[in-house]
Amino acid sequence: MAAPVLEPGPTGGRRLERRARQNYEAWSWVFMRLSGLVLLFLALTHFAITHIVNDVTETDAAFVGERWSNPLWRVFDWALLALALSHGLNGLRWIVEDYVHSHARRTATKVALYSSSLGLFAYGTFTIVTFQAP
Amino acid sequence: MAGVDVELRIKRFNPDTDARPHWQTFQLQADPTDRVLDTLHAVKWEQDGTLSFRRSCAHGVCGSDAMVINGANALACVELVRDAVGAGAGGGTITVEPIRGLPVIKDLVVDMEPFFAQYRSVIPHLVNTDPVGDRERLQSPEERARYDDTTKCILCAACTTSCPIYWGNSGYVGPAAIVNAHRFIFDSRDAAAEERLDILNQRSGVWRCRTAFNCSEACPRGIKVTEAIQEVKRAIVYDRV
Numbered sequence: 093m094a095a096p097v098l099e100p101g102p103t104g105g106r107r108l109e110r111r112a113r114q115n116y117e118a119w120s121w122v123f124m125r126l127s128g129l130v131l132l133f134l135a136l137t138h139f140a141i142t143h144i145v146n147d148v149t150e151t152d153a154a155f156v157g158e159r160w161s162n163p164l165w166r167v168f169d170w171a172l173l174a175l176a177l178s179h180g181l182n183g184l185r186w187i188v189e190d191y192v193h194s195h196a197r198r199t200a201t202k203v204a205l206y207s208s209s210l211g212l213f214a215y216g217t218f219t220i221v222t223f224q225a226p
Numbered sequence: 227m228a229g230v231d232v233e234l235r236i237k238r239f240n241p242d243t244d245a246r247p248h249w250q251t252f253q254l255q256a257d258p259t260d261r262v263l264d265t266l267h268a269v270k271w272e273q274d275g276t277l278s279f280r281r282s283c284a285h286g287v288c289g290s291d292a293m294v295i296n297g298a299n300a301l302a303c304v305e306l307v308r309d310a311v312g313a314g315a316g317g318g319t320i321t322v323e324p325i326r327g328l329p330v331i332k333d334l335v336v337d338m339e340p341f342f343a344q345y346r347s348v349i350p351h352l353v354n355t356d357p358v359g360d361r362e363r364l365q366s367p368e369e370r371a372r373y374d375d376t377t378k379c380i381l382c383a384a385c386t387t388s389c390p391i392y393w394g395n396s397g398y399v400g401p402a403a404i405v406n407a408h409r410f411i412f413d414s415r416d417a418a419a420e421e422r423l424d425i426l427n428q429r430s431g432v433w434r435c436r437t438a439f440n441c442s443e444a445c446p447r448g449i450k451v452t453e454a455i456q457e458v459k460r461a462i463v464y465d466r467v
Binding site for chain 2 (some may be wrong): 113114115117118120121122186187190191193
């Protein structure tokens with residue numbers, strides 16, 4: 093008997109015929125990957141400017157005022173603040189869900205985490221928006 | 227071949243008499259080409275018959291004797307004494323513990339039921355309601371190659387019990403279950419990929435994986451476990467298998 097002839101298989105993968113299945117956890121994983129990449133650029137640039145190009149011991153309000161006279165640097169710093177906080181917060185949320193098993197303790201830990209992050213974000217945003225050079 | 231002196235340190239636990247596990251040391255002679263399983267046999271048959279451990283085929287196929295050998299998950303029937311005591315050494319110490327993250331029943335025997343329950347939860351079998359017909363469900367070599375790596379799993383639990391997330395949270399379905407879901411999700415003959423992706427899309431599923439790579443390192447069959455988990459994540463995010 094001759095061997096059956098096979099049609100070549102799909103090469104690009106099968107598209108699934110169904111509703112999209114990405115949920116909050118899926119998007120939070122994608123967010124961690126993308127924000128991590130952006131943070132690599134933002135954090136390293138920030139580090140180079142504040143610690144290598146300039147001497148951190150001579151950094152004062154005048155230095156910040158001069159830098160923030162360009163609104164693009166305010167946007168840069170605000171993006172760094174927002175992404176670093178949300179990336180870190182989401183990572184901590186994963187760790188809490190891994191290791192804190194009691195429902196009450198988990199809720200309390202998350203409330204403390206979320207509220208302190210929100211406070212830091214509000215304080216940082218307020219500073220970036222309202223700061224005026226001395 | 228000259229024998230080597232082996233000091234075998236075994237983490238023992240007897241639920242009838244012990245409140246907690248303790249270490250016990252046995253001295254014996256072994257050939258460098260003996261397997262760690264042979265040293266366990268030597269202890270059980272010649273020194274202390276109460277030592278409990280699992281093994282079945284003893285040739286790296288059935289997956290019964292995964293244990294922590296010198297701190298790393300391995301199959302006792304595959305790990306050689308010469309590798310465990312260090313190359314060129316005249317002898318040395320081998321430590322053996324039960325795999326972590328599953329309840330210890332006695333000595334090196336753990337309760338595998340949570341592990342198998344997680345395995346069953348991902349529908350680890352072919353689902354296809356099309357009429358069977360009078361011939362095989364054919365598949366091209368390319369389609370077969372898509373999931374070849376994950377067909378090698380022997381369910382020894384070395385990957386799952388090396389996962390730091392699984393140690394901390396036994397609600398995580400674990401690498402082995404995801405590997406076995408992968409084996410059917412990417413099988414062109416299977417029709418239940420969506421159900422499996424829905425199961426693995428829950429909080430207990432693939433999103434618990436932090437890509438620590440312990441699983442890939444632990445797998446005695448060399449399955450790229452972390453890569454398989456990432457492929458399942460990608461299938462969920464891109465809606466494509």
